[in-house]
Amino acid sequence: MIHKKYQFTKKALLFLFLILQPVMLFAQAKLPENMFMRKMPNGLDVLVIEDNSVPLATIMITCKNGAYTETPRFNGLSHLYEHMFFKANRDYNSQEEFMTRVSELGIKFNGETSFENVNYYFTLPNYNLEEGLKFMNSAIRFPKFDRREMMRENVVVDDEFQRLESNPFHALNDAMEHHLWGNLYSRKNPIGNHQVIRSATPDLMDSIKNKYYFPNNCLLTVAGSVSHEDVFSQVDKIYGSWQSSGFDPFQKWPVPEFKPLQKTDYFIVESPLSNVPVIDLEWHGPDMRTDVPATYAADVFSYIINQNSSKLHKALVQSGLALQVDIGYLTLSHVGPISLHVVPNPSKIRECMAELKKQIEMMDNDDYVTDEQIETAKEKLEIIKIREEEVTSDFTQVLAFWWSAASMDYFSGYNANLQKMTRADLQSYVRKYIKGHPYCAGLLLSPELKQQVQPEKFFAANN
Amino acid sequence: MKRYITLTISLFFIAFAAFAQRTATSFDVDGIKVIFKPTVKNVISVRVFYRGGVANYPADKAGIEDIALEAAGQCGTQKYSADVFRDRTDKFGVVISGESDYDYGDITLDCVSKYFNESWDLLTEAVTRPVFDEGEVEQLKSKAIARIRQSESDPDDHIRQLAIANAFAGTPYATDPKGTEEAVNKLTAAGLKSYYSSILNKNQMFIVVAGNISKDELISKVRASFGSLPSRPYTPVTYDPPLWNDYKVLTEKRDLQTNYINGVMNAPPVNSADFFAYRLGISVLSGELFGELRTRLHLSYDPGAETVNQLMPFAIMSVSTSSPKEAVRAMTEALNLERNSRVTPEGLTELKSSYITSYFMKEQSSSAITGSLGEAEVLGGWETAENLPDLVNKVTAEQISGAINKYIAGLRWAYLGNADQANEAEGAFSKKVR
Numbered sequence: 013m014i015h016k017k018y019q020f021t022k023k024a025l026l027f028l029f030l031i032l033q034p035v036m037l038f039a040q041a042k043l044p045e046n047m048f049m050r051k052m053p054n055g056l057d058v059l060v061i062e063d064n065s066v067p068l069a070t071i072m073i074t075c076k077n078g079a080y081t082e083t084p085r086f087n088g089l090s091h092l093y094e095h096m097f098f099k100a101n102r103d104y105n106s107q108e109e110f111m112t113r114v115s116e117l118g119i120k121f122n123g124e125t126s127f128e129n130v131n132y133y134f135t136l137p138n139y140n141l142e143e144g145l146k147f148m149n150s151a152i153r154f155p156k157f158d159r160r161e162m163m164r165e166n167v168v169v170d171d172e173f174q175r176l177e178s179n180p181f182h183a184l185n186d187a188m189e190h191h192l193w194g195n196l197y198s199r200k201n202p203i204g205n206h207q208v209i210r211s212a213t214p215d216l217m218d219s220i221k222n223k224y225y226f227p228n229n230c231l232l233t234v235a236g237s238v239s240h241e242d243v244f245s246q247v248d249k250i251y252g253s254w255q256s257s258g259f260d261p262f263q264k265w266p267v268p269e270f271k272p273l274q275k276t277d278y279f280i281v282e283s284p285l286s287n288v289p290v291i292d293l294e295w296h297g298p299d300m301r302t303d304v305p306a307t308y309a310a311d312v313f314s315y316i317i318n319q320n321s322s323k324l325h326k327a328l329v330q331s332g333l334a335l336q337v338d339i340g341y342l343t344l345s346h347v348g349p350i351s352l353h354v355v356p357n358p359s360k361i362r363e364c365m366a367e368l369k370k371q372i373e374m375m376d377n378d379d380y381v382t383d384e385q386i387e388t389a390k391e392k393l394e395i396i397k398i399r400e401e402e403v404t405s406d407f408t409q410v411l412a413f414w415w416s417a418a419s420m421d422y423f424s425g426y427n428a429n430l431q432k433m434t435r436a437d438l439q440s441y442v443r444k445y446i447k448g449h450p451y452c453a454g455l456l457l458s459p460e461l462k463q464q465v466q467p468e469k470f471f472a473a474n475n
Numbered sequence: 476m477k478r479y480i481t482l483t484i485s486l487f488f489i490a491f492a493a494f495a496q497r498t499a500t501s502f503d504v505d506g507i508k509v510i511f512k513p514t515v516k517n518v519i520s521v522r523v524f525y526r527g528g529v530a531n532y533p534a535d536k537a538g539i540e541d542i543a544l545e546a547a548g549q550c551g552t553q554k555y556s557a558d559v560f561r562d563r564t565d566k567f568g569v570v571i572s573g574e575s576d577y578d579y580g581d582i583t584l585d586c587v588s589k590y591f592n593e594s595w596d597l598l599t600e601a602v603t604r605p606v607f608d609e610g611e612v613e614q615l616k617s618k619a620i621a622r623i624r625q626s627e628s629d630p631d632d633h634i635r636q637l638a639i640a641n642a643f644a645g646t647p648y649a650t651d652p653k654g655t656e657e658a659v660n661k662l663t664a665a666g667l668k669s670y671y672s673s674i675l676n677k678n679q680m681f682i683v684v685a686g687n688i689s690k691d692e693l694i695s696k697v698r699a700s701f702g703s704l705p706s707r708p709y710t711p712v713t714y715d716p717p718l719w720n721d722y723k724v725l726t727e728k729r730d731l732q733t734n735y736i737n738g739v740m741n742a743p744p745v746n747s748a749d750f751f752a753y754r755l756g757i758s759v760l761s762g763e764l765f766g767e768l769r770t771r772l773h774l775s776y777d778p779g780a781e782t783v784n785q786l787m788p789f790a791i792m793s794v795s796t797s798s799p800k801e802a803v804r805a806m807t808e809a810l811n812l813e814r815n816s817r818v819t820p821e822g823l824t825e826l827k828s829s830y831i832t833s834y835f836m837k838e839q840s841s842s843a844i845t846g847s848l849g850e851a852e853v854l855g856g857w858e859t860a861e862n863l864p865d866l867v868n869k870v871t872a873e874q875i876s877g878a879i880n881k882y883i884a885g886l887r888w889a890y891l892g893n894a895d896q897a898n899e900a901e902g903a904f905s906k907k908v909r
Contacts, residue, residue, distance in 0.1 A: 065515050066835040107770050115762070118828030120836065135836060137828060164773040167797075171776035174733035175795050180628040284730065287624035320561035330558075335618045355621060388566050395568030398587045402518045403839040 043424050048240040052248070054256045055228025059411060059420070060243045061235035063404040069141045069236035070405040072133035073152050074412035077224040079127050079202040080267050080346055086220075088169075088204015091125040092162075092212050093220050095169060097132050098123065099161050102154030107161060110151075117143055124409070125202045128344055129416035135405045138237040142246055145234075149250050152225065157214035166210050173206055180285040184292055184456035187281050191452040192294050192349065196270055199346070223265060226257035231415045233408045270347045272296055273450035276473040281456045289358055289457040291365065297341050297350040297445050300418050308426075309441035310341035310350065312433045315389035316381045323380055324371050333357055333364040344417050350445060358461060362470045376442040381435065390430050397427065499848060499861045504694050505702035508681040510848050510857045511693055519591055519686030520841035521584040523602050524849050525674045526681075528578040529650045530712040532670070536662075538654015540674070542619055543607075543667045544573030544580045550611035550664075552600035557611045560597065569594040571601055575652050578712075578786045579853045580674075585842055588687055599700040605671065612664040619659050626653065630735045630795075630891055633727075637889035638737035638791060641725035646717060648787055677701075678709035681852060685844040716744075716787040719885035724904040726890045726897045733795045734892030738806060741882040742788040745854040751866050752874035753882060755826055757782045757790045759818060759875065762826075763809045768794060774802045784854060790882075799896050803888070803903035810908045814880050818872040831864050883908060 043049060048060045077090045098121070099107040114121060117140045123132040132151070136144050176182050193200045232251065234243045273296055298306035317324050317339045328334040336355040342348045356364040374380055400410050414423040455471050499512035525531075525544070532539050548571040551557040564571055567590035573582040582602055586594035626632040636651065643649050674680075682701070684693055719741055742757075743749040761780040768778040778794040796802040818826065837843040851860035859866070888904050890897050 066838050068832065068835050068839075108766070111766065111770060115822075115825040115829060118825065118832045120829070120832050136832060167773040168769055168776050171733055171774075171795055171797065174731075174797065175630075175776060177732040178630045178735075178795075180625070285628055287628040288621050319565045320558065321565065329614075332614065332617075335614075335621050357617065392565065392568050395587050395590075398517050402516050402841070403836075405836055405839060 043420065048244075049420055050244055052227065052252065054252070054254055055226070056247075056251055056254065057231045057415065058244065058247050059231060059233045059415070060238065060240040061233070061404060061407065061411075062238060062240060063235065064237045065404075067138050067237050068135055068405065069138040069144065069234060069238050070133055070135045070408050071141070071144050071148050072131055072231075072233040072235075072408045072412060073148060074129050074131040074231040074233065074416060075224055076128065076229050076262070076416050077130045077220065078125055079204075080199045080344075081224065081261075081265070082198050082201075082204070084198045084205070084208075086208065086216070087198035087201055088206075088209040089212060089216055089220055090130050091202060091204045092165070092169060092209050093217055094123045094125045094130050094132070095165050096155060096157055096162065096217060097151050099165075100156040100158045101150045102156070103150040106158075113147060117147065119144065119147075126413075127200060127202060127342075128346070129412060131409070131412045133405075133408060135236075141234070141238060141243070142250075145246055145250050148232075149254075152230075153254055155217070155221065157217040159214055162212060162214060162217070169209050170206065173203065176203060178285070180283060180287065181290065181456065183283045183285070184281045184290060184454050187279060188292055188294055188452060188454050191277050191279055191454070192273070192296070193270060196268060199267065199270075223261050226261075227251065227254045228256045229261055231412060233411060235404045235408050267346050270296065273452070276450045276453070278453045278471055278473050279455075280462070280467050280471060281454055282459050282462050283456060284459060286456050286458045286461075289356055289361060289455065289461060291354040291356055291361075291368070292454045292456070293352040293354075293368070293451055295350040295446055295449055295451045297348045298441075299347050300343065300345045300422075303444075305437065306441050306444065307341070307343050307348070308429050308433055309437045310343070310348075310445075311393060312386065312389045312430060313381075313438050313441055314339050314341055315392050316385045316438075319385055319388060319392075321382075321385060323374070327367050327371055328354065328364060331367070333360050333367055358465075361455070361457075361465050361467065365471060372447060376439045376447050378435070378439075381438060383435075386433070386435065386438070390427075390433070393430055394427050499857065500690075501857060502690075502694070504697040505677075506706050507677045507697065507701055507704065508852075509693065509697055510681065510683045510852060511690060512683075512685045512844050512848065512861075513690075514685050514687055514841055514844070516687060516839075516841060517588045518841045519584070519586055519588055519594075519688060520684070520845040521595070521598060521686075522581045522683045522845040522849050523583075523598070524681050524683065524853065525575075525580045526578075526679050526709070526853060527674065527712055528576055528580065529647045529652050530578075531674060532650075534650045535658060536670075537650045537658040538619065538623075538652070539658075539662060539667065539670050540575035540580045541573075541653055542612075542615060542659065542662060543671045543674075544575055544582055545619075546607055546612055546615055546667055547573050547582055547605040547671060548597075548601035549573075549615055551606045551608040553604040553606060554600050555597075557608055560600070563593070563597060567593045567597075569597060571597055573601070577648055577652055579849070581849065583842070583845070591686075591688065595696055595700070602675075603700065603704065605668075607664045607668040607671070609664040612662075612667060616659055616662060619654065620656050623653060623656055623659065630729070630731060634735040634737050634793070634889055634891045635791075637725050637727055637891060638739050638887065641723060641889050642719065642739040642789060642887035643717065643787065646787065647714070648785075675705060676709055677704050677706040679707075680704070681849075683845040683849040683852070683857070685841040685848075712786065714787045716741075719887050721885045722888070722905045722907065723886075724888035724890055724897075724901075726894070728894040728897075729891050731892050733797055734799045734890065734896060736792075736794050736796065736799060736802060736806075736891075737889045738792040738803075739887040739889075740790045740792075741884065742782055742790045743878065743882060744786070744788055745784060745851065745859055746856075749874070749878040749881065750859075751863075752870045753790075753878035754782050755823075755830065755867065755870050756813065756875040756879040758826060758830055759822075760790075760792070760809060760813050760879075763813060764792060764794070764806065767805050767809055768796075768802060772801070772805055774798050774805065778802075778806075784850065786854060799890065799892070800900040800903050803900050804906070807903065807906050807908060810883055814876075814883065814908060817876050820872070823870075823872050823875075827867055827870070830867055834863050834867075
C-alpha cells in the first residue's frame with residue numbers, strides 16, 4: 013500500500029502530521045503514562061503503548077526508507093521491498109507458508125510505503141504476541157527475495173499502479189509532484205516507477221536491505237493489551253542479536269537538498285476521468301531540520317484557515333465560488349509541502365481563482381485571523397490528538413510517522429509548543445513560505461469543461 | 476503448533492469476558508429505544524437512527540433522505556444559524572453529520588468527552604429543530620452533486636453501483652440512496668423540511684451511544700432532548716429478496732488503466748440460522764481469492780470478498796485486473812472449490828481467530844461500535860453485533876459448507892473497463908458454479 017494524498021469526501025478526515033527535532037527553545041514533555049520508549053544496545057528504538065480496552069496487540073516495524081532515499085534508477089524499490097516483505101524468508105519458504113502462518117496467528121496485516129518511512133504491521137490476539145514478534149523478526153531480518161516470487165509480484169504491483177492511475181485525481185497529483193520537485197521527483201514519489209520495479213532484481217533488494225534495514229534505522233512499536241516490561245524482555249531475546257549497521261545511512265547516502273522553486277508555475281491537467289474540477293496550489297514549506305517553529309505555526313495556521321469562520325472559507329465557500337477549500341502542511345524532515353486544495357464551483361472557476369489569489373495576498377494582514385480563531389485552532393489540534401489515540405492499532409501508524417519525520421520528543425511536547433504560537437508567528441510563517449513566494453498551481457478538469465471555461469485564458473501565473 | 480493454537484483460541488474467548496470494555500444494554504427512554512455501550516476511551520459517539528432507508532421515498536426522490544439528514548446539521552437550526560452552528564462545531568472539535576443508506580439513515584455526533592455537553596446541545600438542535608435554510612440547502616445540493624459526480628468517476632465506487640443496479644433491478648435497492656444528479660437538482664428546502672418531519676418519529680427512530688459516560692447521565696440527556704418528539708405508528712419495512720440462480724453481467728465501457736469486476740451472490744439475512752456460517756464461508760472465499768488471484772496467479776493487487784449485511788443481503792467478490800477472462804475463471808473456480816470442500820478443524824480455528832481479531836479492532840472505536848450496533852438493530856437486533864464472538868465460536872465446518880452451497884447458486888456480475896476484454900471474458904461470466 014502506498015500513501016494516498018487527496019480525496020473529496022462527505023466527512024472530512026482530519027489527519028494531523030506533526031514533526032520535529034526537539035530544539036532547546038521548545039518545551040519537551042514526558043511521554044504519556046501508558047507509553048514507554050527504550051533504545052536497545054543495537055540502536056533499535058522500541059516503543060510500547062499499553063491499552064487494555066481490547067485483547068489485541070499490534071506489532072509494527074518502521075524503517076527510515078521510502079521515496080526520499082530513491083534516485084530515479086531506484087524509484088519504487090522501497091515499495092517493491094514492502095511487497096516482498098510478506099513473502100519467503102529464512103523461516104518460511106514461500107509466500108504460501110508465510111500466509112499460512114498469518115492465518116495460524118489470527119493476524120491482520122499490511123504495509124505502507126510513504127515519503128520518509130516504510131512500515132509493516134501485524135494486529136493479532138494478544139496471547140500470540142511472542143509468536144508475532146518472532147514472525148516479524150523472520151520477515152524483517154531474513155527476507156529471501158526469491159527471484160520467481162519477485163517476477164510474479166510485478167503483475168500485482170502493476171495492478172496497484174493501474175488502480176492508482178484509474179483514480180480521477182491521480183493525473184493532477186502526479187503532475188503536481190513533477191512541477192513541485194523537478195528533477196528530484198523520485199524523492200517524493202512513493203509508488204515509484206513501473207519500469208524500475210519491473211526490472212528489479214534480488215541484488216537490488218539486498219542493496220536496500222544492506223543500506224537501511226538495520227536496527228539503528230528502525231522503530232519497533234508494540235501496542236495494545238500488553239505489559240511494557242514483558243515486551244521489552246521478549247524484544248531483548250528476539251531482536252537482541254540483530255546487528256547494528258555501525259553507520260548512519262543518511263550520512264553515507266545523503267538525501268539531496270530540494271532546490272527552492274524559482275518561479276510560479278501554472279499548469280492544466282485535462283482528464284476524461286475527471287467529473288469534478290479541482291485546483292491545487294502547493295508551496296515548498298518548512299522542514300524539521302531547518303525551521304522547527306514554522307512547523308508549529310503551519311499547523312495552527314492551517315487549522316485557522318480550515319475553520320468555517322476563516323476569511324478564506326467565507327470568501328470562497330460561503331460566497332458560492334467553491335464547494336470545498338482546505339489547506340494543509342505535511343511535516344517532513346526534507347521540505348514538507350504546503351497544499352491548498354479547492355473544489356471550485358464549475359461555473360465560477362475564473363472568479364474562484366481570482367479571489368483565491370486575492371486572499372493569499374491578505375494572509376499576513378493583522379486582521380486576517382482573530383484571537384478566537386487562534387485559540388480554536390490550538391484547541392482543535394489538541395482534540396485531534398485525543399482522537400488519534402482512540403484506536404490503538406491505528407495510532408501506531410501516527411507514531412511511526414512522528415518518529416520518522418521528527419522525534420518522540422516532538423510528539424510529547426507538541427501541544428505545549430502549539431500553545432506558544434502567536435499572531436506574529438503565524439504572520440512570519442506566511443511571509444516566509446507563502447505570500448510572495450513561488451508556487452505551483454494545477455487545475456484538473458474534463459475535456460468538456462476545459463472547452464467550456466477555456467482556463468488557459470486566466471489560469472496563469474501572470475493573471 | 477496447531478494444538479497450541481487450538482488451545483489458545485479457546486482461551487481467547489474466556490479472556491474476552493475479562494477484557495471487553497463492558498457490555499451493551501438497551502432501554503426505553505420516554506418511548507424511544509436507546510442502546511448504550513460504555514467504553515474506556517475519551518471519544519463519545521452518538522447515532523440517532525431513522526429506519527427505512529430507500530423504502531421511505533419513491534425512486535424519483537432519490538437522495539432526499541441523505542440530503543435531509545445532512546442538512547439537519549448543516550443548514551441551520553432554531554437556536555443557531557448555519558454559520559454559528561459550524562463555528563461551534565469548530566470550537567468544540569465536534570463532528571455532526573447525517574447520511575442515509577439502503578436500510579436506514581442516521582445523524583451522528585462524534586466528540587471528545589471534555590465537550591460532550593456542548594456537543595450534545597448541537598446534536599439536539601440538529602435532530603429536533605433544523606430549519607433547512609434555503610441558501611444553505613442550495614449550497615449543500617451543489618456539494619451533493621459534486622459528490623455524486625465524483626463517485627461515478629471513482630472506479631471502486633462505480634463498479635459497486637453497477638453491481639447493485641444489476642443485482643437489484645426492479646427492487647427498492649435500484650434507487651441509489653445518495654441520489655442522482657437529476658433527482659437532487661429538483662429537491663427544495665421546503666421539500667426536505669417536510670420529508671424530515673415525516674421520519675421524525677420515536678417509533679421509527681432509536682439512539683445508539685458508546686462512550687465513557689454514565690447510564691444515568693445518558694437517560695437524563697435523552698429525556699430532556701428527545702422526550703417530546705412525535706410518536707406515530709411505524710411498521711418496519713420487510714422485503715422479499717431477489718433470488719439469483721442464473722448468471723448475468725452488466726458491462727460499462729470506460730477507458731481505464733485496469734478493469735474492475737464485481738460479482739454479487741445471494742446471502743442469508745441476519746435472523747437466519749445460516750448467517751454466521753455464511754459470513755465465515757465468505758471469509759474463507761476472500762482468503763481463497765487472495766491466495767489464488769494474488770499469491771498464486773498474480774492477476775490482481777487486492778482481490779477479495781465480503782458480505783454486505785442489509786435487509787436484502789448479498790455477498791460480493793471484487794477484483795481489479797488486466798486479465799479479466801483469467802480472473803473471472805479463477806473467481807468461479809474459487810467458488811467451486813469452496814462449494815466442494817470443507818474447512819479443516821485447524822482451518823476453522825484459524826478462521827475464527829482472524830475473524831475475531833477484526834471484531835476487536837472495530838471495538839476500539841466508539842464510532843465503529845455505534846455503527847455496528849445500530850446496523851444490527853435495524854437488521855433484527857443489536858444483540859447480534861454484541862454477541863458476535865460467541866456466535867462465531869459456535870459455527871461448525873458442516874454449517875459453513877451447507878450455507879455456502881445453499882446460497883451461492885448464481886451470480887450477478889458487473890464489469891467496468893475495456894470492452895474488448897469484456898467480450899473475450901463473456902464465456903467466463905456465464906460459467907456456472909458447480
